[in-house]
Amino acid sequence: DTVDCEGRSLLKTFVAASVRRGESVHVFGFEIPEEEFRAGFDPDVAAQLLYQDGFTDPLCWNGKTGGFRVEEFSVLGVVTRLQRGPVGSATIILDSLSWLLLHRPVPALCQTLAQIPRAAANAGLDFCLRVTRIVVLLHGDLHPLGLVDTLHSLARAVVWVGPAPEGMRSKEDAHQLASMLQRKGSGQEEYFSILTGFTLKAFGEPTRNTPPADDICSPQVDTAAYLTFNLQLSDTERQARDRVPLPFHFSAQKKSSLLEASAGTGKIYYEPDATDDLDEEDPDDDLDV
Amino acid sequence: QGKFTLLCNTKTNGSFLVHHFLSFYLKAGCKVCFVALLQSFSHYNIIAQKLGVSLTAAKERGQLVFLEGLKSCFGVLFGEEQPGGQTSPFQWISKDGSNLKTMYEFVRTSLMPSASDSWKCPVLLVDELSVLLSLGVRPVDVLDFVHYCRVAVCSQLKGNVVVLVHSSDDSEDEENELVVKSLCHQSNLILWAEGLATGFCKDVHGQLKIIQKGSPKLRAERNLLRIYQYKIQDKNVTFFARGMSAAVL
Numbered sequence: 001d002t003v004d005c006e007g008r009s010l011l012k013t014f015v016a017a018s019v020r021r022g023e024s025v026h027v028f029g030f031e032i033p034e035e036e037f038r039a040g041f042d043p044d045v046a047a048q049l050l051y052q053d054g055f056t057d058p059l060c061w062n063g064k065t066g067g068f069r070v071e072e073f074s075v076l077g078v079v080t081r082l083q084r085g086p087v088g089s090a091t092i093i094l095d096s097l098s099w100l101l102l103h104r105p106v107p108a109l110c111q112t113l114a115q116i117p118r119a120a121a122n123a124g125l126d127f128c129l130r131v132t133r134i135v136v137l138l139h140g141d142l143h144p145l146g147l148v149d150t151l152h153s154l155a156r157a158v159v160w161v162g163p164a165p166e167g168m169r170s171k172e173d174a175h176q177l178a179s180m181l182q183r184k185g186s187g188q189e190e191y192f193s194i195l196t197g198f199t200l201k202a203f204g205e206p207t208r209n210t211p212p213a214d215d216i217c218s219p220q221v222d223t224a225a226y227l228t229f230n231l232q233l234s235d236t237e238r239q240a241r242d243r244v245p246l247p248f249h250f251s252a253q254k255k256s257s258l259l260e261a262s263a264g265t266g267k268i269y270y271e272p273d274a275t276d277d278l279d280e281e282d283p284d285d286d287l288d289v
Numbered sequence: 290q291g292k293f294t295l296l297c298n299t300k301t302n303g304s305f306l307v308h309h310f311l312s313f314y315l316k317a318g319c320k321v322c323f324v325a326l327l328q329s330f331s332h333y334n335i336i337a338q339k340l341g342v343s344l345t346a347a348k349e350r351g352q353l354v355f356l357e358g359l360k361s362c363f364g365v366l367f368g369e370e371q372p373g374g375q376t377s378p379f380q381w382i383s384k385d386g387s388n389l390k391t392m393y394e395f396v397r398t399s400l401m402p403s404a405s406d407s408w409k410c411p412v413l414l415v416d417e418l419s420v421l422l423s424l425g426v427r428p429v430d431v432l433d434f435v436h437y438c439r440v441a442v443c444s445q446l447k448g449n450v451v452v453l454v455h456s457s458d459d460s461e462d463e464e465n466e467l468v469v470k471s472l473c474h475q476s477n478l479i480l481w482a483e484g485l486a487t488g489f490c491k492d493v494h495g496q497l498k499i500i501q502k503g504s505p506k507l508r509a510e511r512n513l514l515r516i517y518q519y520k521i522q523d524k525n526v527t528f529f530a531r532g533m534s535a536a537v538l
Contacts, residue, residue: 003473006502031475033444056440059433061390098471102429139474142467 002141007161011137016198018091019048025091030054030099050085070103075112075119089130096137291443295476296453300484301495307416310451312340315347320408322399326358326420354399389434397441411448419455428464432471477502492536493518
């Protein structure tokens with residue numbers, strides 16, 4: 001996401017969907033407090049969340065225990081946390097990866113992300129956890145483009161969230177535009193809005209013949225309505241306009257009138273002044289050219 | 290309560306917002322910790338007096354904890370001893386590898402409610418954060434400082450944090466932009482004071498963009514954006530819709 005359009009609510013819809021599928025959801029939250037993350041979910045969904053609190057004391061400044069520290073974000077540390085949850089399939093949520101990227105070296109982070117599913121599956125004899133997906137929130141405008149591209153190549157699917165153009169937003173409230181980039185397949189764009197309890201409502205793809213950029217520029221009010229003159233043409237007016245001959249249009253009538261004029265004897269009368277010296281060979285002699 | 294407000298200024302001076310919040314919270318009876326890195330105490334005191342608040346009196350009452358950056362930095366750099374042998378909140382400026390933890394601890398202890406005082410919700414004001422970057426603090430450390438202040442003040446004490454930063458779109462100060470954008474992501478309310486694109490004007494001093502982040506409980510998670518123009522007067526600031534200045538109409 002970017003500053004203009006936050007993607008956390010979309011992240012929460014992923015959480016809600018995973019819980020409804022019956023998976024256990026492990027949230028590693030660094031950016032917002034736990035209550036704020038849990039707010040808005042249905043009570044039964046919120047009860048299912050396993051929140052690892054990386055917000056309160058990630059750097060151990062307060063010296064508290066029990067929270068998730070940023071050093072713990074390694075394969076081993078994460079799996080230890082996962083083991084506290086039930087077995088079965090699980091979804092891991094990172095809120096947000098941007099925060100981690102500022103505090104951890106990038107290569108280590110990428111390796112951790114890639115190794116978590118395998119490590120979780122082989123964690124112990126009696127413990128088998130299938131990590132079905134890892135969903136991370138990334139503030140795309142905080143990082144250099146190269147880094148963002150690197151992370152894209154790690155991911156199986158990338159969803160960009162952006163504000164919907166003005167025209168769409170006026171029709172329905174709360175619109176966001178997501179452009180999906182599946183790694184195997186073409187990108188597609190879709191409008192959506194998020195309903196209560198974090199369910200997603202899609203509004204289909206934007207129509208291609210009106211590019212979104214134009215919609216932003218087009219004014220919302222109908223300026224033609226306030227004009228003192230008429231911009232539209234009725235059918236009778238259009239017919240009348242079509243009957244008017246254009247000045248460059250050469251009709252038979254016009255041709256005859258021109259021919260008549262040439263038939264009459266035109267003559268130029270010229271009376272020279274007393275001071276004029278008329279030079280027959282160069283009539284423009286007095287013109288300083 | 291529990292809100293994080295970000296004040297931003299671009300091509301103009303947004304400190305009138307800081308003075309407003311300072312006097313507003315003091316009048317409201319909140320316990321205020323003011324980290325002033327930009328100006329001296331007397332500067333703020335004079336302006337606060339114009340707005341009807343005495344900072345000296347508030348300090349004596351224990352309502353205001355004033356951390357004067359200009360003075361404290363000097364003390365650390367020239368090796369003056371802290372009273373009571375404590376480490377100064379500005380220990381980091383001596384480049385001994387420490388981060389802003391000392392400053393955070395100062396904020397936390399000064400805003401901790403004690404049994405004796407009866408002030409309302411605690412408030413942390415910072416003017417301004419960009420100065421820290423100029424003093425050589427890494428952006429990650431600045432963000433950590435703000436993060437911990439949010440944890441302590443917003444989340445644990447249910448107070449408010451108001452932070453002023455400087456920003457400009459076309460600047461090449463990447464560190465500052467990183468801090469500003471990260472804070473934009475974290476904040477609940479952004480007040481963005483901008484100079485006019487057309488240049489200085491006698492009757493319109495700039496425009497204020499108010500971005501209210503949608504609360505998670507609301508169905509429509511949508512950022513509310515309002516733009517006003519303002520004129521700073523002797524004691525207050527008048528706001529009006531764009532193009533509706535009294536001088537124009």
